[in-house]
Amino acid sequence: MWPIFKASGTRCIFRRPGIDAKSAKKNSLGKLASIGIIVISFVLAIYSFFPSSTDVVRYLDAWQKQGAYTSETNWTRNSLSELDSQISSVWTDGDTMYRIEKLEEKDGNSQIVVSSYADGKEKGIYLDAKGNVKRIDEKEVSRSEFFLDPIICPSEDAFLIDSSDTLERNPYFSWKKDGNKVVATLEDPDRFASYRVGKEEDSYTEEQLNSMDTIERMNLHYSGRIKPDHVDFAFVIQDKRIVEIAFDELVQITYPKAVEETAGTTRIHDLSVSSSVQEQVEALFEKPLRYGDVIDLP
Structure with a gap:
Protein backbone atom coordinates (compact mmCIF):
# COMPACT_ATOMS: atom_id res chain seq x y z
CA MET A 1 0.00 0.00 0.00
CA TRP A 2 1.13 3.43 -0.62
CA PRO A 3 3.02 5.09 2.26
CA ILE A 4 2.22 8.59 3.51
CA PHE A 5 5.09 11.04 3.87
CA LYS A 6 4.93 14.37 5.62
CA ALA A 7 6.05 17.40 3.68
CA SER A 8 8.21 19.99 5.40
CA GLY A 9 6.05 22.88 4.30
CA THR A 10 6.78 26.58 4.67
CA ARG A 11 4.26 29.33 5.18
CA CYS A 12 4.40 32.87 3.75
CA ILE A 13 3.93 35.55 6.37
CA PHE A 14 3.22 39.16 5.43
CA ARG A 15 5.18 41.46 7.72
CA ARG A 16 3.88 44.96 8.25
CA PRO A 17 6.63 47.64 8.51
CA GLY A 18 7.08 49.25 11.93
CA ILE A 19 5.35 52.62 12.46
CA ASP A 20 7.13 55.47 14.22
CA PRO A 51 -7.84 26.55 -7.97
CA SER A 52 -4.81 26.27 -10.21
CA SER A 53 -5.46 24.42 -13.45
CA THR A 54 -2.44 22.26 -12.56
CA ASP A 55 -3.91 21.18 -9.21
CA VAL A 56 -4.30 17.50 -10.04
CA VAL A 57 -5.47 16.67 -6.51
CA ARG A 58 -8.91 18.13 -7.22
CA TYR A 59 -9.18 15.87 -10.25
CA LEU A 60 -8.52 12.92 -7.92
CA ASP A 61 -11.15 14.22 -5.52
CA ALA A 62 -13.67 13.92 -8.36
CA TRP A 63 -13.28 10.13 -8.22
CA GLN A 64 -13.79 10.15 -4.46
CA LYS A 65 -17.01 12.08 -4.92
CA GLN A 66 -18.13 9.53 -7.50
CA GLY A 67 -17.35 6.74 -5.02
CA ALA A 68 -16.17 4.06 -7.46
CA TYR A 69 -13.70 3.41 -10.29
CA THR A 70 -11.55 0.81 -12.00
CA SER A 71 -7.85 1.44 -12.68
CA GLU A 72 -5.40 -0.47 -14.85
CA THR A 73 -1.64 -0.05 -14.43
CA ASN A 74 0.87 -1.52 -16.86
CA TRP A 75 4.61 -1.26 -16.25
CA THR A 76 7.11 -1.15 -19.10
CA ARG A 77 9.98 -1.00 -16.57
CA ASN A 78 9.84 -1.91 -12.89
CA SER A 79 12.93 -2.56 -10.80
CA LEU A 80 11.08 -2.09 -7.49
CA SER A 81 8.87 -5.18 -7.63
CA GLU A 82 7.89 -8.15 -9.78
CA LEU A 83 4.62 -6.50 -10.81
CA ASP A 84 3.91 -6.32 -14.52
CA SER A 85 0.26 -5.22 -14.41
CA GLN A 86 -2.47 -4.49 -11.90
CA ILE A 87 -6.23 -4.11 -12.33
CA SER A 88 -8.06 -2.62 -9.34
CA SER A 89 -11.72 -1.85 -8.74
CA VAL A 90 -12.96 0.17 -5.78
CA TRP A 91 -16.53 0.92 -4.74
CA THR A 92 -18.49 2.24 -1.79
CA ASP A 93 -21.46 0.71 0.01
CA GLY A 94 -22.65 3.04 2.75
CA ASP A 95 -19.81 3.60 5.23
CA THR A 96 -17.84 0.62 3.92
CA MET A 97 -15.53 0.49 0.90
CA TYR A 98 -14.40 -2.58 -1.00
CA ARG A 99 -11.56 -3.27 -3.41
CA ILE A 100 -10.60 -6.19 -5.63
CA GLU A 101 -7.21 -6.30 -7.35
CA LYS A 102 -5.66 -8.69 -9.82
CA LEU A 103 -1.85 -8.57 -9.81
CA GLU A 104 0.18 -10.06 -12.66
CA GLU A 105 3.91 -10.63 -12.20
CA LYS A 106 6.70 -10.72 -14.78
CA ASP A 107 7.09 -14.50 -14.49
CA GLY A 108 3.40 -15.07 -15.24
CA ASN A 109 2.31 -15.69 -11.67
CA SER A 110 -0.79 -13.88 -10.48
CA GLN A 111 -2.68 -13.22 -7.28
CA ILE A 112 -5.91 -11.58 -6.21
CA VAL A 113 -6.30 -9.27 -3.23
CA VAL A 114 -9.74 -8.39 -1.87
CA SER A 115 -9.99 -5.69 0.77
CA SER A 116 -12.56 -3.85 2.82
CA TYR A 117 -12.43 -0.58 4.73
CA ALA A 118 -14.53 0.44 7.72
CA ASP A 119 -13.95 2.52 10.86
CA GLY A 120 -10.39 3.46 9.93
CA LYS A 121 -9.22 -0.12 9.31
CA GLU A 122 -8.38 -2.03 6.15
CA LYS A 123 -8.72 -5.81 6.03
CA GLY A 124 -6.96 -7.57 3.17
CA ILE A 125 -7.38 -11.17 1.98
CA TYR A 126 -4.57 -12.40 -0.30
CA LEU A 127 -5.34 -15.25 -2.70
CA ASP A 128 -3.16 -17.17 -5.13
CA ALA A 129 -4.25 -17.90 -8.71
CA LYS A 130 -6.26 -20.94 -7.54
CA GLY A 131 -8.18 -18.98 -4.93
CA ASN A 132 -6.30 -20.31 -1.90
CA VAL A 133 -6.13 -17.88 1.02
CA LYS A 134 -2.42 -17.15 1.54
CA ARG A 135 -2.63 -14.29 4.01
CA ILE A 136 -5.09 -12.13 5.92
CA ASP A 137 -4.06 -8.89 7.54
CA GLU A 138 -5.44 -5.69 9.03
CA LYS A 139 -3.99 -2.20 9.34
CA GLU A 140 -5.06 1.33 10.06
CA VAL A 141 -5.40 3.62 7.05
CA SER A 142 -7.34 6.73 6.15
CA ARG A 143 -10.44 6.56 3.99
CA SER A 144 -8.76 8.49 1.16
CA GLU A 145 -5.68 6.28 1.33
CA PHE A 146 -7.74 3.13 0.88
CA PHE A 147 -9.81 4.58 -1.95
CA LEU A 148 -6.98 6.18 -3.94
CA ASP A 149 -4.19 3.66 -3.32
CA PRO A 150 -4.30 1.92 -6.76
CA ILE A 151 -4.09 5.31 -8.51
CA ILE A 152 -1.51 6.91 -6.23
CA CYS A 153 0.87 4.01 -5.58
CA PRO A 154 2.61 3.80 -9.00
CA SER A 155 3.08 7.60 -9.02
CA GLU A 156 3.48 8.29 -5.31
CA ASP A 157 6.53 10.57 -5.77
CA ALA A 158 4.24 13.12 -7.45
CA PHE A 159 2.42 13.69 -4.15
CA LEU A 160 3.06 14.64 -0.55
CA ILE A 161 0.77 15.02 2.42
CA ASP A 162 0.93 18.21 4.48
CA SER A 163 0.83 18.69 8.25
CA SER A 164 -2.98 18.50 8.24
CA ASP A 165 -2.95 15.13 6.41
CA THR A 166 -4.10 16.72 3.15
CA LEU A 167 -2.84 15.31 -0.14
CA GLU A 168 -0.97 17.89 -2.21
CA ARG A 169 1.26 18.12 -5.26
CA ASN A 170 4.95 17.51 -4.60
CA PRO A 171 6.52 21.00 -4.49
CA TYR A 172 9.87 19.71 -5.76
CA PHE A 173 8.38 19.47 -9.25
CA SER A 174 7.39 22.07 -11.82
CA TRP A 175 3.72 21.71 -12.76
CA LYS A 176 2.57 22.90 -16.18
CA LYS A 177 -0.62 22.66 -18.22
CA ASP A 178 -0.26 21.29 -21.74
CA GLY A 179 -3.64 21.03 -23.45
CA ASN A 180 -5.64 18.42 -21.54
CA LYS A 181 -2.49 17.29 -19.69
CA VAL A 182 -0.76 18.40 -16.52
CA VAL A 183 2.96 17.67 -16.73
CA ALA A 184 5.15 17.38 -13.62
CA THR A 185 8.95 17.49 -14.01
CA LEU A 186 11.47 17.22 -11.19
CA GLU A 187 12.86 20.70 -10.53
CA ASP A 188 14.64 20.46 -7.15
CA PRO A 189 16.72 17.25 -7.10
CA ASP A 190 18.44 18.09 -3.79
CA ARG A 191 15.23 18.45 -1.81
CA PHE A 192 13.80 15.47 -3.65
CA ALA A 193 16.81 13.43 -2.49
CA SER A 194 16.14 14.50 1.12
CA TYR A 195 12.50 13.49 0.70
CA ARG A 196 13.56 10.09 -0.62
CA VAL A 197 15.84 9.62 2.41
CA GLY A 198 12.86 10.25 4.68
CA LYS A 199 10.80 7.85 2.59
CA GLU A 200 13.46 5.16 2.97
CA GLU A 201 13.78 5.71 6.72
CA ASP A 202 10.02 5.37 7.12
CA SER A 203 10.16 1.96 5.44
CA TYR A 204 12.25 0.54 8.31
CA THR A 205 10.84 -0.62 11.62
CA GLU A 206 12.24 0.77 14.87
CA GLU A 207 13.85 -2.60 15.51
CA GLN A 208 15.60 -2.57 12.13
CA LEU A 209 16.91 0.96 12.68
CA ASN A 210 18.22 0.07 16.14
CA SER A 211 20.07 -2.93 14.73
CA MET A 212 22.11 -0.73 12.34
CA ASP A 213 25.64 0.29 13.29
CA THR A 214 26.75 3.94 13.29
CA ILE A 215 28.11 3.86 9.72
CA GLU A 216 24.91 2.33 8.37
CA ARG A 217 22.78 4.97 10.10
CA MET A 218 25.01 7.77 8.78
CA ASN A 219 24.76 6.42 5.25
CA LEU A 220 21.00 6.09 5.59
CA HIS A 221 20.69 9.78 6.55
CA TYR A 222 23.02 10.96 3.74
CA SER A 223 20.89 12.38 0.92
CA GLY A 224 23.91 12.84 -1.37
CA ARG A 225 23.80 9.12 -2.17
CA ILE A 226 20.52 9.59 -4.05
CA LYS A 227 20.98 10.87 -7.61
CA PRO A 228 17.75 11.31 -9.59
CA ASP A 229 18.35 11.10 -13.33
CA HIS A 230 14.77 12.02 -14.23
CA VAL A 231 11.35 11.86 -12.58
CA ASP A 232 8.41 12.77 -14.81
CA PHE A 233 4.63 12.45 -14.65
CA ALA A 234 1.88 13.35 -17.12
CA PHE A 235 -1.76 13.50 -16.01
CA VAL A 236 -4.50 13.39 -18.65
CA ILE A 237 -7.64 15.27 -17.59
CA GLN A 238 -11.07 14.53 -19.04
CA ASP A 239 -14.47 15.63 -17.70
CA LYS A 240 -12.66 17.17 -14.70
CA ARG A 241 -11.20 13.81 -13.69
CA ILE A 242 -7.78 12.22 -14.09
CA VAL A 243 -8.19 9.41 -16.61
CA GLU A 244 -4.54 8.55 -17.23
CA ILE A 245 -1.17 8.96 -15.50
CA ALA A 246 2.10 8.26 -17.31
CA PHE A 247 5.09 7.84 -14.98
CA ASP A 248 8.81 7.58 -15.73
CA GLU A 249 11.45 7.56 -12.98
CA LEU A 250 15.15 6.74 -12.92
CA VAL A 251 16.99 7.25 -9.64
CA GLN A 252 20.60 6.17 -9.04
CA ILE A 253 21.56 5.24 -5.47
CA THR A 254 25.26 5.05 -4.63
CA TYR A 255 24.83 3.30 -1.26
CA PRO A 256 23.68 0.62 -1.11
CA LYS A 257 24.34 0.66 -4.84
CA ALA A 258 21.09 0.34 -6.74
CA VAL A 259 19.09 1.68 -9.66
CA GLU A 260 15.41 2.40 -9.09
CA GLU A 261 13.55 2.53 -12.38
CA THR A 262 9.82 2.53 -13.04
CA ALA A 263 7.85 3.50 -16.11
CA GLY A 264 4.34 2.82 -17.29
CA THR A 265 0.77 4.05 -17.40
CA THR A 266 -2.23 4.00 -15.09
CA ARG A 267 -5.65 4.40 -16.71
CA ILE A 268 -8.74 5.17 -14.65
CA HIS A 269 -12.35 4.77 -15.77
CA ASP A 270 -15.81 4.07 -14.40
CA LEU A 271 -16.27 0.93 -12.31
CA SER A 272 -16.27 -2.13 -14.57
CA VAL A 273 -16.94 -5.06 -12.21
CA SER A 274 -20.41 -6.59 -12.23
CA SER A 275 -22.83 -6.35 -9.34
CA SER A 276 -22.54 -10.13 -8.80
CA VAL A 277 -18.76 -9.84 -8.28
CA GLN A 278 -19.32 -6.96 -5.89
CA GLU A 279 -21.75 -9.09 -3.89
CA GLN A 280 -19.25 -11.98 -3.79
CA VAL A 281 -16.49 -9.71 -2.50
CA GLU A 282 -18.72 -8.11 0.11
CA ALA A 283 -19.89 -11.54 1.33
CA LEU A 284 -16.29 -12.62 2.04
CA PHE A 285 -16.09 -10.16 4.91
CA GLU A 286 -19.24 -11.48 6.54
CA LYS A 287 -17.82 -14.92 7.35
CA PRO A 288 -14.67 -16.18 9.10
CA LEU A 289 -11.77 -17.09 6.83
CA ARG A 290 -8.40 -18.64 7.56
CA TYR A 291 -5.19 -19.61 5.79
CA GLY A 292 -5.75 -22.40 3.27
CA ASP A 293 -9.43 -21.76 2.64
CA VAL A 294 -10.40 -21.79 -1.04
CA ILE A 295 -12.45 -18.96 -2.52
CA ASP A 296 -14.10 -19.15 -5.92
CA LEU A 297 -13.92 -15.74 -7.56
CA PRO A 298 -14.40 -15.12 -11.31
Missing part, protein backbone atom coordinates in the same frame (compact mmCIF):
# COMPACT_ATOMS: atom_id res chain seq x y z
CA ALA A 21 4.41 57.59 15.86
CA LYS A 22 6.70 60.64 15.70
CA SER A 23 6.96 60.47 11.94
CA ALA A 24 3.95 61.33 9.80
CA LYS A 25 5.76 60.01 6.77
CA LYS A 26 6.38 56.62 8.37
CA ASN A 27 2.81 56.59 9.65
CA SER A 28 1.53 57.12 6.10
CA LEU A 29 3.77 54.39 4.80
CA GLY A 30 2.50 52.08 7.51
CA LYS A 31 -1.11 52.78 6.56
CA LEU A 32 -0.30 52.15 2.92
CA ALA A 33 1.37 48.88 3.88
CA SER A 34 -1.70 47.88 5.89
CA ILE A 35 -3.96 48.68 2.96
CA GLY A 36 -1.63 46.69 0.71
CA ILE A 37 -1.86 43.68 3.00
CA ILE A 38 -5.66 43.91 3.03
CA VAL A 39 -5.72 44.07 -0.78
CA ILE A 40 -3.32 41.13 -1.13
CA SER A 41 -5.30 39.10 1.40
CA PHE A 42 -8.50 39.84 -0.52
CA VAL A 43 -6.89 38.77 -3.80
CA LEU A 44 -5.63 35.55 -2.22
CA ALA A 45 -9.07 34.84 -0.79
CA ILE A 46 -10.67 35.34 -4.21
CA TYR A 47 -7.95 33.22 -5.83
CA SER A 48 -8.69 30.34 -3.45
CA PHE A 49 -12.10 29.99 -5.12
CA PHE A 50 -10.36 29.39 -8.48
